[in-house]
Amino acid sequence: MDIQFVGENLLPGKLGQFFIILSFCSALLATVCYYFATVSSHGDSFQKQTVAGWQKIARVAFSLNILSVIGIGSCLFYIIYNHLFEYHYAWAHSSKTLPVYYIISSFWEGQEGSFWLWTFWQGLLGIIIVLRGRTWENSVMTTIMLSQAFIASMLVGVEVLGERIGSSPFILLRDAVPGPIFARPDYLTMITDGNGLNPLLQNYWMVIHPPTLFLGFASMVVPFAYAIAGLWEKRYSEWVKPALPWSLFAVMILGTGIIMGSFWAYEALNFGGFWAWDPVENASIIPWLTLIAGVHVLVAYKNSGHSYFTATFLVMISFVLVLYASFLTRSGILGETSVHAFTDLGMFWHLVSYILVFLILMVVFLVIRWKDMPITKKDEETYSREFWLFIGALVLSVACIQILATTSVPVFNAVFGTEIAPPPNVIQHYNKWQVPFAVVVAFISAFSQYLKYKRTDAKKFYISIGVSLVLAVFITAAAVYITKVYTNFMYIILTYAAVFSILANAKILGDAFKGKWKLAGSAVAHIGFAFLLVGALIAAATNNVISVNNTGIGFGDEFAKSNNPRENIILYQDEPVKMDRYTVTYKGDSTEGVNTYYKINYRVIDTVSGEIKENFDLYPNAQQNVKMRQIIASPDTRHYLFHDIYTHVSSVPLKEEEHEDHEGHSDDENYEKPVNHEVNVGDTVRFREGFITVKAINRDAKVQNIPLSDQDIAIGMQLEVNSKGKTYESEPVYLLKDGSKFDFGKKIDEAGLKLRFTNVFPDKDKLELMVYQKPKVERNWVVLKAIEFPYINLFWGGTIIMVVGFILSIFRRNKELKQSR
Amino acid sequence: MKKSSIAGLIIIAIAICVIISTYADSSTYGSFSDARETESELHVVGQLNKEKELFYNPQQDANYFAFYLKDNEGKECKVVFGGSKPQDFERSEQIVLTGKMVGNEFHASKILMKCPSKYTKDEVEVTEVSATTAKI
Numbered sequence A: 001m002d003i004q005f006v007g008e009n010l011l012p013g014k015l016g017q018f019f020i021i022l023s024f025c026s027a028l029l030a031t032v033c034y035y036f037a038t039v040s041s042h043g044d045s046f047q048k049q050t051v052a053g054w055q056k057i058a059r060v061a062f063s064l065n066i067l068s069v070i071g072i073g074s075c076l077f078y079i080i081y082n083h084l085f086e087y088h089y090a091w092a093h094s095s096k097t098l099p100v101y102y103i104i105s106s107f108w109e110g111q112e113g114s115f116w117l118w119t120f121w122q123g124l125l126g127i128i129i130v131l132r133g134r135t136w137e138n139s140v141m142t143t144i145m146l147s148q149a150f151i152a153s154m155l156v157g158v159e160v161l162g163e164r165i166g167s168s169p170f171i172l173l174r175d176a177v178p179g180p181i182f183a184r185p186d187y188l189t190m191i192t193d194g195n196g197l198n199p200l201l202q203n204y205w206m207v208i209h210p211p212t213l214f215l216g217f218a219s220m221v222v223p224f225a226y227a228i229a230g231l232w233e234k235r236y237s238e239w240v241k242p243a244l245p246w247s248l249f250a251v252m253i254l255g256t257g258i259i260m261g262s263f264w265a266y267e268a269l270n271f272g273g274f275w276a277w278d279p280v281e282n283a284s285i286i287p288w289l290t291l292i293a294g295v296h297v298l299v300a301y302k303n304s305g306h307s308y309f310t311a312t313f314l315v316m317i318s319f320v321l322v323l324y325a326s327f328l329t330r331s332g333i334l335g336e337t338s339v340h341a342f343t344d345l346g347m348f349w350h351l352v353s354y355i356l357v358f359l360i361l362m363v364v365f366l367v368i369r370w371k372d373m374p375i376t377k378k379d380e381e382t383y384s385r386e387f388w389l390f391i392g393a394l395v396l397s398v399a400c401i402q403i404l405a406t407t408s409v410p411v412f413n414a415v416f417g418t419e420i421a422p423p424p425n426v427i428q429h430y431n432k433w434q435v436p437f438a439v440v441v442a443f444i445s446a447f448s449q450y451l452k453y454k455r456t457d458a459k460k461f462y463i464s465i466g467v468s469l470v471l472a473v474f475i476t477a478a479a480v481y482i483t484k485v486y487t488n489f490m491y492i493i494l495t496y497a498a499v500f501s502i503l504a505n506a507k508i509l510g511d512a513f514k515g516k517w518k519l520a521g522s523a524v525a526h527i528g529f530a531f532l533l534v535g536a537l538i539a540a541a542t543n544n545v546i547s548v549n550n551t552g553i554g555f556g557d558e559f560a561k562s563n564n565p566r567e568n569i570i571l572y573q574d575e576p577v578k579m580d581r582y583t584v585t586y587k588g589d590s591t592e593g594v595n596t597y598y599k600i601n602y603r604v605i606d607t608v609s610g611e612i613k614e615n616f617d618l619y620p621n622a623q624q625n626v627k628m629r630q631i632i633a634s635p636d637t638r639h640y641l642f643h644d645i646y647t648h649v650s651s652v653p654l655k656e657e658e659h660e661d662h663e664g665h666s667d668d669e670n671y672e673k674p675v676n677h678e679v680n681v682g683d684t685v686r687f688r689e690g691f692i693t694v695k696a697i698n699r700d701a702k703v704q705n706i707p708l709s710d711q712d713i714a715i716g717m718q719l720e721v722n723s724k725g726k727t728y729e730s731e732p733v734y735l736l737k738d739g740s741k742f743d744f745g746k747k748i749d750e751a752g753l754k755l756r757f758t759n760v761f762p763d764k765d766k767l768e769l770m771v772y773q774k775p776k777v778e779r780n781w782v783v784l785k786a787i788e789f790p791y792i793n794l795f796w797g798g799t800i801i802m803v804v805g806f807i808l809s810i811f812r813r814n815k816e817l818k819q820s821r
Numbered sequence B: 001m002k003k004s005s006i007a008g009l010i011i012i013a014i015a016i017c018v019i020i021s022t023y024a025d026s027s028t029y030g031s032f033s034d035a036r037e038t039e040s041e042l043h044v045v046g047q048l049n050k051e052k053e054l055f056y057n058p059q060q061d062a063n064y065f066a067f068y069l070k071d072n073e074g075k076e077c078k079v080v081f082g083g084s085k086p087q088d089f090e091r092s093e094q095i096v097l098t099g100k101m102v103g104n105e106f107h108a109s110k111i112l113m114k115c116p117s118k119y120t121k122d123e124v125e126v127t128e129v130s131a132t133t134a135k136i
Helices: A010-038 A048-081 A088-093 A100-109 A111-132 A133-158 A204-221 A221-232 A240-268 A280-305 A308-330 A346-367 A385-407 A407-415 A426-450 A457-484 A490-513 A516-540 A554-562 A792-818 B001-024 B032-037 B122-135
Strands: A156-160 A163-165 A571-572 A577-579 A582-592 A595-605 A612-618 A621-625 A630-634 A636-639 A641-653 A675-679 A683-685 A690-698 A715-723 A726-730 A735-736 A741-742 A744-748 A753-761 A767-772 A781-790 B029-030 B042-047 B065-071 B076-080 B094-102 B105-114
Touching: A010 A048, A010 A133, A010 A595, A010 A690, A048 A088, A048 A100, A048 A111, A048 A133, A088 A111, A100 A204, A111 A133, A111 A204, A111 A221, A133 A221, A133 A346, A204 A221, A204 A240, A204 A280, A221 A308, A221 A346, A240 A280, A240 A308, A240 A426, A240 A792, A280 A308, A280 A385, A308 A346, A308 A385, A385 A407, A385 A426, A385 B001, A426 A457, A426 A490, A426 A516, A426 B001, A457 A490, A457 A516, A490 A516, A516 A781, A516 A792, A571 A577, A571 A582, A571 B001, A571 B032, A582 A781, A595 A781, A612 A636, A630 A641, A675 A683, A690 A767, A715 A753, A715 A767, A726 A744, A735 A753, A741 A753, A792 B094, B029 B032, B032 B042, B032 B094
Parallel strands: B029 B042, B076 B105
Antiparallel strands: A156 A163, A571 A781, A577 A582, A582 A595, A595 A612, A595 A621, A621 A630, A636 A641, A641 A781, A675 A767, A683 A690, A690 A715, A715 A726, A715 A735, A735 A741, A744 A753, A753 A767, B042 B065, B042 B094, B065 B076, B094 B105
16 A cells, blocks of 8 residues: 655655665676776786786776765755655654754764764765876775775665665655554654754754864875885885875874864863763774874884884774774674764674674785795884884874773673673773873883984983973972872873973974974974873862862761762852852853853952952853753853863753733733632731731722722722731722722732732621732752863963874875875 | 884784773673672663653752653663753763762763754754644
C-alpha cells in the first residue's frame, strides 16, 4: 500500500543520495587507477603511456569525486537552509528560528555532516597533491583515495545483505522515525518545526571549531600517504622532505582546532575549565602528540640519517590514531565515561574496519620493507641534536600511551569483557603522569636547540645554556611567588622547565633576527608551547572558586565537613554578597528569545576609602525549558589581562508558564482565594502577615460620584490593619441602592490586601468581610558559581604564538622543498 | 648496544609502568552493597527513583542535593551530592555515581547522567510529534 505524501520535496534528497553513491564509486575507481598507475611505473614492463593512461582515468575519477562531494554538501545545505523537515537530518538538527550562521553549525552537528566535512577537506587536500605532488601524485593519491572511499561509504546508508552500510544524511523523516502520523498523506503539515540545534552548540565557536578540527584530521592522511608511498616505491628517504611541511600543517591545524574546542568549552559550557581530560578531548590530542613527535624525528632523520624507523612509524600511527579517535567518539563505545560522545549509528564494525585496513596497510609495509629501510647501525652522540630529538619523541610517545591507556578503558572492557571503571579522580590521575612528561619535554625543547647535529662541543654547549639555566632560577622564583603555585613541588619544577625553555628559545630567536633565521620557527613554536604549559599549569592549579558558601543549614556538621568547599552560593535580588574581594549583586533578569540573562554586578570596593575600584556586570544565561523543568546554563566571563572571572548560574527559579491575558480579566485574579469572615465591631481577623481589627461602623459613608437618596443605605466598615508591624486605616463600603447590593472594596497595596464589605446579616447581627491577599512574593534568586582563573591568557596566548611558530616552520620547509627540486 | 636502543628499552619500561598504574588507579563498578563494604570510592550505576522526592532547596542550601537511586541490583539508597542539582537530572535514564558510603547515605563526588537527549534520540522526538497531532 503506497501512500501519496503531500508537500514533500524529494528531489534534493534523491540528488544528494546519487552524489553519495557517485562519490563512493569514483573514489574507489580513483584508488584502483592510481594503484595501477603506481604499479605500472615500477614494473619491468614500464610503459609511459600505460602510466599516463591510468593516471588520466584516475584524475577524471578524482574530479568526479570532488564534484559529487560538493554536490552532497549543496543538497544537504539546501535541505537544511530551506527547512525541508521531511528529511530527518534537517528536522533533527535545525529549526526555523535558527539564524543563518547557526544553520551552518547544524550542518555538522550530526555525524553525517561531520563525515562530509572530513571528506570535503580530504578532497581539497587531494587537489593540492594532484597539482603540486609531481612524481608523488600516483602513489600518494592511492592511499588518500582509499581513505576517501571509506568516508564516502560511511554516508551511503544502503542496505546490503540485511546490514545497513553507513548512515545517509538524506534519509526521510518518515523512514527514520516510526510514528502513526506518517500514515497520513498530509503528515508534513503537522511537522511545523525541527528540533533545533543543541543550545550548547549555539555558539560562534561551533561555527568554526569543527571545520578546523576536521581539516586537522583530514590533513593527517597526507603524511601517512607519503610514508606509505615512500616504502611502497622504495623511495625511502625521499618522502621525508615533502611530508615535513604537510606534517607541520597537520599539527598546526589540529592543534588550533583542539584549542578552539577548549576555548568553546571554557566560554560556553559550565564544567568550569578549559580541559577536563574527557575521552573525546583525549582522542583528538593523542594523534596530535604522536605527530608532533613524528615531526621532530623527521627533522632528525633529514639532518642526520638517524631515527628512520621511529619517524616513519610515528607519522603512520598518527593517522591510525585519528581513525581510532573517530571510532571512539562515533561508535558509542565511550558510553558512560564521556559526557559528549556521539551516539551509535550502527556503524561500529564499519568504523573498526576503517581502522584495521589502515593499520594493516601500515604494518604490512613496515614488515615487507623492514630489511631495506635505511636504519643506521651507528650510535648517536650524546651531545647531538638528533639523539635528543629522538628522546623527546619517545617521551611524547609515552605520554600518549598513558592517555591512550586510560582513555581506552571502555574498549578494553568491551574486548575482554571486564568491568573496569575509570579512575575516580580522572584529572588527578592524568596530571600525575602528564606533569612530569611535560617537564622533560620542556627541558628538551630548550637545550636541544643549542646542540648541533652529529657532534657538539660539550663545553660550549654548557656555557651557552648555563646563562638561561641560572636566569631561569630567578624568574621561576618570582613567577612561582606571584602566581602562588609553590604548594606543589612538581608545579615548581614544571614552571622552571617552561621558563628555561622560554629563555633558551628566546635567545635562539634573538640570533634569528641577526640572520640565523633557520631556527626561528621552532624557537617561536617552543616559546609558545612553554607559555601554554605555564598558562595551563597556573590556571588549572590555582583556579579559585570564589563563590564559596559555608552557610548550609540543617544537614548536620558531618555533611558540611566532608563537602568543603561548597562551591555554589545563593544570591537574592538586590542583596549584595561578599565573594572574595568582590561584592556581588544579582540585579535581575531579562529574557531574549529562549535565553534568560541574569545580570550579576561585580564591584571591588576599597575598604578604607569606600571608593569603587572595579565595577562590571556579567550576564550568564540559562535556557529555561518549562515543560522539561530544567535549565541549560551558559557562563559569562570577564576577561582581564592577568585573570578571568568566570560565572555561571547553577540553579534558578523555574518560570511559570506565561499567564495569557484573556477577556473578562478581573482584578481579583491578582489575589489568592478570598477568605470570608463574619464580624462585628471589636472583632479581630487574622491574615498571613498580621491582623485586622474592626473599629467601628460608619453609617454615614459616602461613595464618590454616586449620589445617594434617602432610601439608599451606605455603610462603611472602619478597619485598622496591622501588617508586619505597620498600621493602616481602611474603610470598605457596603451600599444598598434602589434595592440592589453593591460593595466598594478598598486596597492596601503596601500590605498586599484588598478588603471588601460584602454583606450585612441583620438577624445574626454580623457583617461580612472578605479578605483578599496577594500571593506571597517569592524573592528572586539565583544559585551561582564563580571561578577566578588566573593567568589563563598565557594559555591562549601561548597557543597563538605556537601556531605562528608552525607557520614560520612550514614556510621554511616548503622553501627547502622548492630549492631541492 | 646502541644508546638509542637503551633509551628505547627504558621508555618501554616506563610505558609498562604507566599502563599498570592506569589499571591500579582505576576503580570498579559496583552496587550499594559493595559500597558498604569498602572504604574507597567506586562507581555505582543505577536509575533515579522518580517516585520519591528529589530534594534541592537552594534557598536553604545551594550545595545540598539529595535523591534516591536504585542500583542495578535493585537496591535503593539515598544519595547526597554536595553541589547544585545537575541540569536535566529528572530526565536521566541512567546515572553513574562516583563516591562512597557515609553511614546510610551514599555521598557522591561526581554524577554522570545519560539522558534521552532531545537532540540525539528519536523515541522522545516521536512523542513530541504526536503531541502536535493532538492539538490539531
